[in-house]
Amino acid sequence: MIRIANLDFTYRGGDFRLAIDDLVIEDGTTAAVVGPSGSGKTTWLHLLAGILVPDAGSIVVNDVEVSGLGDRRRREFRIRQIGMVFQEFELLDHLSVLDNILLPYRITPALDLEEQVRVRARDLAERVGLGDKVRRPPRRLSQGERQRVGVCRALLPDPPLLFADEPTGNLDPETSDRVLDLLFDYAGERGATLLTVTHDHSRLDRFDRVLDAGPWGRRP
Amino acid sequence: MRDVLYLAWRYLAHHRFKTGVLVASITLILFVPAALRTLVDRSERQLTARAEATPLLVGTKGSPLELVLSSLYFGQDVPERMPFGETARIRETGLAQAIPLYVRFRAGKDPIVGTTVDYFDVRGLEIADGRSMTRLGDCVLGARVAKQRGVGPGGSILSSPETVFDLAGIYPLKMRVTGVLAPSGGPDDEAVFVDVKTAWVIEGLAHGHEDLTSPDAAARILKREEGRVVGNASLVQYNEITDDNVDSFHFHGDVAEFPITAVLALPFDRKSSALLRGRYEAPDETRQILKPATVMDDLLGDILTVEKFVVAAFLLVGLATLATAALVFLLSIRLRRREIETLVKIGGSKPRVTAILLTEIVAVLLASAVLAAALTWAVSGMAGELIRTWVG
Numbered sequence: 001m002i003r004i005a006n007l008d009f010t011y012r013g014g015d016f017r018l019a020i021d022d023l024v025i026e027d028g029t030t031a032a033v034v035g036p037s038g039s040g041k042t043t044w045l046h047l048l049a050g051i052l053v054p055d056a057g058s059i060v061v062n063d064v065e066v067s068g069l070g071d072r073r074r075r076e077f078r079i080r081q082i083g084m085v086f087q088e089f090e091l092l093d094h095l096s097v098l099d100n101i102l103l104p105y106r107i108t109p110a111l112d113l114e115e116q117v118r119v120r121a122r123d124l125a126e127r128v129g130l131g132d133k134v135r136r137p138p139r140r141l142s143q144g145e146r147q148r149v150g151v152c153r154a155l156l157p158d159p160p161l162l163f164a165d166e167p168t169g170n171l172d173p174e175t176s177d178r179v180l181d182l183l184f185d186y187a188g189e190r191g192a193t194l195l196t197v198t199h200d201h202s203r204l205d206r207f208d209r210v211l212d213a214g215p216w217g218r219r220p
Numbered sequence: 221m222r223d224v225l226y227l228a229w230r231y232l233a234h235h236r237f238k239t240g241v242l243v244a245s246i247t248l249i250l251f252v253p254a255a256l257r258t259l260v261d262r263s264e265r266q267l268t269a270r271a272e273a274t275p276l277l278v279g280t281k282g283s284p285l286e287l288v289l290s291s292l293y294f295g296q297d298v299p300e301r302m303p304f305g306e307t308a309r310i311r312e313t314g315l316a317q318a319i320p321l322y323v324r325f326r327a328g329k330d331p332i333v334g335t336t337v338d339y340f341d342v343r344g345l346e347i348a349d350g351r352s353m354t355r356l357g358d359c360v361l362g363a364r365v366a367k368q369r370g371v372g373p374g375g376s377i378l379s380s381p382e383t384v385f386d387l388a389g390i391y392p393l394k395m396r397v398t399g400v401l402a403p404s405g406g407p408d409d410e411a412v413f414v415d416v417k418t419a420w421v422i423e424g425l426a427h428g429h430e431d432l433t434s435p436d437a438a439a440r441i442l443k444r445e446e447g448r449v450v451g452n453a454s455l456v457q458y459n460e461i462t463d464d465n466v467d468s469f470h471f472h473g474d475v476a477e478f479p480i481t482a483v484l485a486l487p488f489d490r491k492s493s494a495l496l497r498g499r500y501e502a503p504d505e506t507r508q509i510l511k512p513a514t515v516m517d518d519l520l521g522d523i524l525t526v527e528k529f530v531v532a533a534f535l536l537v538g539l540a541t542l543a544t545a546a547l548v549f550l551l552s553i554r555l556r557r558r559e560i561e562t563l564v565k566i567g568g569s570k571p572r573v574t575a576i577l578l579t580e581i582v583a584v585l586l587a588s589a590v591l592a593a594a595l596t597w598a599v600s601g602m603a604g605e606l607i608r609t610w611v612g
Contacts, residue, residue: 051565079567090562094234106223107568113223
C-alpha cells in the first residue's frame with residue numbers, strides 16, 4: 001500500500017510546488033497518472049521512489065516510510081522494491097541487451113548476481129521476444145525492442161511496485177500496446193502495484209484508477 | 221568488485237578509440253622521460269664503470285675526449301698517433317704496467333684493436349671458445365662480433381681497406397680467428413683484437429712475400445744493389461698470414477717508432493700514479509696523461525644538464541597532457557550525466573557508481589603506466605647501442 005499524507009515539496013531555487021494532503025493506493029492497483037505537462041507527475045513518481053525527498057509530510061510505501069530513510073537506504077529500497085521504466089528507455093549503449101537487463105544487479109551490493117538471476121534474465125528476454133538478440137547492443141534494436149529491454153530490466157529483481165514514466169511516449173500504437181501488455185501481465189501475475197505516468201488517454205480504461213495530477217502542482 | 225571491473229571494462233572497450241588515444245597519450249608522456257632517464261642512467265653507469273677501470277691513459281696531446289673515446293670505447297675518430305716506444309718509456313719508469321693500444325683499423329664496422337694479450341687480463345676478459353692469439357695474423361673476437369658474423373675459432377676475418385680507390389693505401393688482411401671472448405657487456409664485445417704487430421701488418425709496416433733469394437724468384441727481381449734485392453711488380457705479397465709464410469713477414473724500420481694511439485697505464489700504487497702523472501707535466505711534453513674517469517665525469521655533466529632540460533620540457537608537456545586527460549575525464553562524466561542519473565534512479569549505490577567511474581580512470585592510467593614501464597624496460601637494454609651510436 002502507498003500512503004501519502006500532507007506532502008509538500010519544492011525544488012530548491014525553483015518556483016514549482018507539489019502538495020498532496022492525502023492519497024492512498026492499495027496493493028496490486030494499476031493506476032494511470034495524468035495531467036498537463038509541468039503538473040508534477042514525474043516529480044510525484046520520484047518522491048514515491050525516494051529519488052527526491054519531500055520538504056514535509058510522509059510517504060509510506062509497503063510499510064516503509066521512504067521519506068524518512070537516508071540516501072543509502074532509499075537506494076536499496078528502490079532497487080529491491082521498485083521497477084523503473086522510462087520514456088527514453090535509458091539503456092546503456094556500451095552494454096549488450098543481456099547486460100542491460102542485468103544492470104540492477106551490477107550497480108548495488110544489495111542484490112546478488114547469481115546464476116539463477118542470469119537464467120531469469122534470459123527467460124525474460126525470451127518472453128518479450130528478444131531471446132535471439134541478447135548479445136546485441138541497444139543501438140541495433142528498434143524503439144519497441146529497446147523499451148522491452150527497459151521493461152525486462154525493471155522486472156528482473158521481481159519488484160512489488162512498477163513505476164513507469166510515460167513508457168509508451170516514444171512508441172507507435174501497436175508497440176505501445178505490447179509494452180503495456182508486458183507491464184499489466186507482470187502486475188497481474190505478481191500482484192504488483194503499477195503506477196504509470198501517461199499522456200495517452202486512449203488507454204486509460206485499462207487501469208484500475210486514474211489519478212489527476214492537475215491539483216497537485218502549484219505555482220505562485 | 222567483479223561487477224565494477226566488468227562495467228568499467230565494457231565502457232572502455234566500447235569506447236576503444238577514445239580509450240586508445242588516452243592510453244597512448246599518457247603512455248608517451250610517462251615513457252619518454254622514464255626511458256630517457258633509464259638510458260642516461262645505464263649509459264652513465266657503463267661509461268663510468270669502464271672509465272674507472274682504466275686508471276691512466278697516455279696519448280699524444282690533443283682532445284682528451286677523443287683519446288678516451290678511442291681507447292676505451294673504440295670510437296671511429298682516431299687520435300694523433302704516437303710511437304710505440306712510449307710503451308717502453310712507461311714500463312721503464314717502473315711505476316706502471318703499460319699496454320699499447322692501436323685503434324685505427326676496422327673489419328667492416330667492427331674496430332680492430334691492436335694490443336697485447338695483457339689487455340685481456342687487465343679488462344678481466346676470458347676466452348670462452350678457442351685460445352688467445354699466438355702468431356702474427358691471429359685475432360680474438362668480441363662475443364657480439366662472433367655472434368653477429370657467425371664466426372668462431374678456425375674461421376677468418378678480413379680487415380677493411382681504408383680507402384677503396386687509394387692503390388697505395390691499406391690493403392685488407394685476412395686474419396685467422398683463434399678465439400672468442402666471453403660476453404662482457406661492454407665495448408670489448410664489439411671489437412676484433414689482434415696483436416699490435418698484426419695491426420702494423422695491416423698498415424703495411426710489415427709484410428711478407430716470396431723469397432727473392434731463391435732461384436725460382438729470378439723473374440720477380442727488378443734490380444740488385446749493394447746487398448739489397450728489389451722485386452718487380454710481379455712479386456706476390458701475401459694478404460694472409462699462414463704457418464707457411466709467417467717467417468717471410470718482416471718489419472721495415474724501427475719498431476719503437478711504429479704508431480700506436482694510446483697506452484693504458486696501470487700504476488702499481490697511488491704514489492706511482494702521482495709520480496707517473498708528474499712525468500708528463502713538463503711544458504715541452506708532447507704527450508698527455510689523463511684519468512679517463514675525470515674526462516667522462518665532465519662529459520656526463522654536460523649530458524646530464526641537457527637531459528635535465530629535456531626532462532623539464534617533457535614534464536611541462538606531461539602536465540599539460542595530464543590536465544587535458546583530466547578535462548577529457550570530466551567532460552566524459554558530464555556527457556554521461558544522464559547515464560549516471562539513470563543508475564541513481566534505478567537504485568545504484570553511490571559508492572559502486574563512483575567506483576565504476578573511478579575504475580575506468582584508474583584502468584586507463586594503469587594501462588598507460590604498465591605500457592610505459594614495458595616500453596622503458598624494452599629500451600633500457602638499448603643503452604649499449606646508444607653508447608655505440610654516440611661514440612660512433
